[in-house]
Amino acid sequence: MKFGLSIKFVAALSLILMAGCSPQSKKASSHQASSSQMASNTSSKTSKPQKQSRLATQQGQIKTALKACVTNASGKTAGYVKQIGDHQPVEFSGNRRQRSASVIKIFVMIEAFRQIKAGTLRLSDSISIPQSDKVGGTGVLANQNTQHLTCGQLLNLMIKNSDNTATNVLIDKLGGLGPINQSIKKLGCSNTSLQRKMLDYSALQSGRDNYTSASDVGKTLNMIYTHRLLGSGWDTKMLNLLQGNANQTKIPAQIKNSATIYNKTGEFPDYGVQNDAAIIQKGNRAFIAVILSENGTQSSQINAMSYLGKRLYQIIFE
Template sequence: MRIPTTAQSMNDSLTAYLRRLPAGVRVNLAVQSLADSSESFVQGATDQVPSASVIKLPIMIEAMEQVKAGRLDLDEIHILTDGEKVGGDGVLKTYSHRSRVAYRDLLRLMMIYSDNTATNIFINELGMDAINRRIQALGLSGSQLNRVMMDTLAVRQGRENYVTARDMNRLLGKLYRNEVATPELCAHMIAILKQNEDMATIPKRLPAGTVVAHKTGTLAYIRGDAAIVYAREPFLLSIFVAGVPTPQAEQLIADISLICYTHFARP
C-alpha cells in the first residue's frame, strides 16, 4: 500500500490508511512524540488486547526494580531444570538439565529471543502478584499478567494476559526518561530492546540503520509490537493487529510505522 509522502499530517495519513483496511481488521494503535506531547495519534489505544510476548516488557521492569532493591542479582546463577522448560519461542528448552544460566543472560533471552522458559523463570522468581503490583504502580490500568507462558489450560479457561497500546507507550516513555529502576538500569534495558531479533514489524520498512528499541509479540490471533523509534524526533509506537493472518498483520504494522517515521523524520 502506498505511503503518503506529502505534507499531509500524520493524523490525516494514518486515518486515511486505517479507513482503507478491510472490514474485520482490528488495529489498536498509540503514537506519541517524545519531544512534543501534542503530537500523537490513537485508535483503540485503551482497549485491552491479548498481549502475547509484549507482556514481557513489564516483567523486565519488575526484574530491574528488584535489582535496584537488592532482591535480585543479575550475576547470580540459575540452575535450569527440565521441569521448567516450555515450548514456543526460545532456546532454553534445548539446554541440558541442570544447565547453569546467569539471570543477566535469562533477561537477554527473554527480551531478545522472546524465550518463554526464561520468562516463566522470572515470573516464578519475581512473583506474579509483584509483577501485577508493579504494573498498577506504573499506571498501566489496562494491563495484567494472568498466566505463565504456554499455559494452554489457562487460555482454554479464559485466563489471558492483557495490555493496551496506551499502557505500553506509557511504560516505554518512563523507560526512556529514566523514571523506573535507575538510569543505569534503564540504559541497560533499552540496550537489550535494541537487540530484538524480530524485525518483521515496526522496523521492517524503516530506513536502514534506524534504531528501534522494541518488544514484539505473536499469537495465532494477534501480532503486536511496542517501540521507542529513534527518528530525528524520537517517538513511541505501540501497535496490535488482529483479524488477518500474521504476514498481513506484519505488513500493516510496517506500513503504519513508516507513516509515523516519515512524519517524525521530517526536517
C-alpha cells in the same frame, strides 16, 4: 582683533550645529532601535503560529497514517503513536484491553530490574531451570540441556529472543504473578495484567490470558526512554535489551537500517495475534509506535505495521 572675533564666531557656530544635530541623531537612533524591536516582535508573533500550524499538520498526518494501519491490519487492531517530548499521543482504541502475547515480557523485565535496583536480586545471580518451566514456542532454551543461567542471561534471552522458557523461569524467580502485577499497578497500567505463564494452555482454557493496551505499553516505553521509570542507569539497561531484539519484521521492517530501534514484538497465531511496540530514534528525535492486533490475518497485520513505521519515519524525520 579680527582674528579673535573669527574664533569666537566659529566656536559659536560649532555649538549651534552640535545642538542642532544631537537631538536628531538621538531621535534617529531611537527610531532604528524601535524599528528593530518591532521587527523582532513581528517575527516572534508570526513564527509561533507557523510552528503551531506545522505541528497541527504533522499530527494530522500521523493520525491518517495510524488510521490506515488500524484499518488495513484486519481483525481487532489498536494503535498508539507519540513523538518524544511535549507532543500529545495519537491513538485509536488505545485504552482497549487486548491479548498481549510476548509484549507482556516488557513488564516482567521491569519487575526484574526493580528487584535488582532494590538489591534483592542481582544480574549475576545463578538461577536454576526446572524442567516444568521448559515450553516451546519462541526461544531456544527449551531444546537445550541447560541447568543454570544468570539472571542477566535469562533477561537477555527473554527480550532479545522472546524465549518463553527464560520468561517462565524469571516469573518464578521474581515471586510469581503477584509481584509483577503489583509492579504493573504501580505504573498505572490499568489494562495490563499477567494471568498466566508462557504457553500455559490450561490457564487459557479456563479463560486466563495476559492482556495489555496500546496506551499502557506506549506510556511505559515513554517512561523508560525518558529515564522516568527506574532512573537513568536502570532504564538504559532496559533500553539496551530492547535494542537487541531479533525480530524487526513489523514496525521497523523498512527503516531498521536508517534509525536506532528499541522494540518488543508478540505473536500468538492461535488467536491471530501480531503485536509490536517500538521506539524509533534518529539523532536527538524519537517516536513511540505501538500496534496490538488480534483475530487478524498475519500478512495483513505485518504489512500494515511495516507501512506505518515507514510513513511515520517520513513524517517525523524527513
